[in-house]
Amino acid sequence: MPDERNIWIRMKAILRSARQIVNTELEPLDLTGAEGDILFHLLSESDEISQETLADRLDIGKAAISRTVGSLENKGYIHRRRLPEDSRAYRIKLTPKARKISEQIDQAYKNVYEIALTGIDKSEFARLDLFLGVVHQNLDEWESKKCPNPE
Numbered sequence: 001m002p003d004e005r006n007i008w009i010r011m012k013a014i015l016r017s018a019r020q021i022v023n024t025e026l027e028p029l030d031l032t033g034a035e036g037d038i039l040f041h042l043l044s045e046s047d048e049i050s051q052e053t054l055a056d057r058l059d060i061g062k063a064a065i066s067r068t069v070g071s072l073e074n075k076g077y078i079h080r081r082r083l084p085e086d087s088r089a090y091r092i093k094l095t096p097k098a099r100k101i102s103e104q105i106d107q108a109y110k111n112v113y114e115i116a117l118t119g120i121d122k123s124e125f126a127r128l129d130l131f132l133g134v135v136h137q138n139l140d141e142w143e144s145k146k147c148p149n150p151e
Contacts, residue, residue, distance in 0.1 A: 018112050025108035029101055030075070034060075034068045039077060040109055042094050043102050051080070051090040072098075 019033050026036040037058060055065040072078045077098040083089040117125055
C-alpha cells in the first residue's frame, strides 16, 4: 500500500503544477489563475450566481473572492449587482467580453488535462475519475458530519 504521506505530497504537487500551467496559459489574456478559475466556473453556469455561492464552490474566502471579482469587474469580464433583499450580497454575471474569450479560457484548462494525462489511456483515466469521485464523496460525507453548515 502506498504511503499516505507520499500521496498527500503528490496531490499537493499536482495542484501546484496545474495552477502554474493555468497561470502561464492565462497570462496572454491578462488573467491570473484565480480570475481564470472564477471565469471557468461562471462559463459553466447558465446565468447569474451569488458571490457567496461562488466562494463556497471554489473554496475561496470572502475577502479573496471579493478582491478577485472586483478585479474581473474592473477588467470588464463580469458585472456585479447588489441584491435588494441583502445589500451586503452580490449576484455575478459574465459580460459579453468574457464570453468572447470563453474558448481561450476553456483551452487553458484543457491544456492542463492534456499535459497531465500524457501516457494515460482512456480506461485508466475513467478509473482515476471513479476513484477521485469516491474520495471526494468520502471527504464530503465526513465534512458534513463534522462541520455542519449553520443555516
